[in-house]
Amino acid sequence: MQSKDETSVESNEHTALKCVIDIDTSTAPAAEQFDLYRSWHANLVDITLLREKFKAFAARERVWQLGNLVLLSVSYPGTGYRRRWSNKKNPVFDHWCLTVPRRLVVGTEVVGRLRWRCLAVPHEDESEDDGFLSLLLPRDFAFSQPFDLAIRPEMAAFIADYILLLHRSLPDRTERDVEYITTATTSLLAACITPSRNQIFEAEGPIDAVIMARANKIIAEQLSDPDLSPDKLCRALNVSRSRLYRIFEPAGGISSYIRRQRLLRTRDILSDDIDKRSISAIAEEWGFMDASAFSRTFRREFGMTPKVAREMGWRRLKHLRTAPEQAPVNVGSLPLNALLMKNYLAGHFNSTF
Structure with missing residues (x-):
């Protein structure tokens, strides 16, 4: 006779892997569809159309969570509008973003060259495609250079092919496969991505x-x-x-790496609305004895003061948490912004998702 744990594991092995987000613009009036699409990525990038007048913007976004990796598929076939996008001036997230553009030419999909960037640094680009696949990785992935990656051309093509194959294989995967997919993907990318100035x-x-x-x-x-x-x-x-x-x-050196990890830890704690300690007390706990020096270092690293980070974190956490009397939030209805924030807060807080 099987135990409950064995039954749960067996059930998980046969549960099809589902995307955690599946949304489209069909719920909005035609003239407002692009604005709805743009709102999905409001905390990631600023997107503008280089041609203002349009009848509609039919787009669909699907997202799969693979451990600490996120695979994003966006399609807007036949829109015909060139878009300009740029990273946020005051970024909330600092993930790596590996993107593969996709176009339809006479019914055949044509894949563009791999693009990569860190969401924490200024970056601007233009595109006129029919969609894209993006793999979002934690910034500290593979001990990479803080703000840049050096990827050889042949490796870039290999990574693009892998992201496409990974996406195509997801309908045949189960929840049990996530652990292996994450490990395999992380190992493969670590072998292909070399830090700048390495x-x-x-x-x-x-x-x-x-x-x-x-x-x-x-x-x-x-x-x-x-x-x-x-x-x-x-x-x-x-x-x-x-x-x-x-x-x-x-x-940036071993000392810089340790300091950054400590700064990340203070940022996590500052986002916790349960921890009411002063900022200086939190800083001292992690080795920053001079409050003024800590504030300067924190601002240089994250682009905001510890006080602002605390206020933003508390507001965001309050928004994401579900009040006890409310029904649990359906993750499948959340935009990508909320999912990434949920991942960031996971393990630190008991939010209701």
Whole structure:
């Protein structure tokens, strides 16, 4: 006789993988459809039409959550309007975005070249396609250069092909497959994406990748330890200072990497409306003893002061949470903005989704 846990696992293995968001513009009047489409990405990019007058803008967006990765499919076939999009001046998210444009030519799909950018830095581009696929990755993915990636042309084509194949395979996948898809995708992209200014010899790459993974685990476990230092890491990893510094050079150096992780932790705590401690007390907990210096460093990293980050985080959290007397929110009805924020808050707060 099977236990409840065994029955749950078996059921999960046969549950078809479903997209968590499936929305289209058909619910809006024709003249308002583009504005509705633009609102889906309001916290990610600013989108404008280079031709103002249009009869309609039929678009559909579907999103799949694959662990900490998000695959986005957007189609607006035959709209014929050239669009300009740019990253937000005060970004909420700092994900990597790998995008594959798609066009229909005489009924045949033609795939464009892979585009990539970090949502946290200024970027502007134009496009006139029939849709696109985007894979959104955490900014700290694969110890990459903070704001830029160096992808060889042949690897860019390979990644574009993989994203297309991944998208086409999703109808045949189950919820149980998500763990394996995430692991396989992360490993493949880590092998294809090399940090900018990466001077590591190709032969040492796999070994250094293991060292970085071990270092990241130690840093995560000991982040609140005031004695956490490059020297302590070297002893724990049994590597020289020069090698550790070289491995983390693309991330701005080991000290910068640790400082950024601590800043990210303070940002998480500031977004928690349950934690009422002062900003200076939170900063001190994570090794920032000088409140003024912390505020300057925080603003340089995230483009806003800790006070503003706290206010924005609390407002956003209050908006996303469902009041006890309300029915649970249907994730399938949420726009991409809310899904990414939900992922960001996952593990830190008990929101109702």
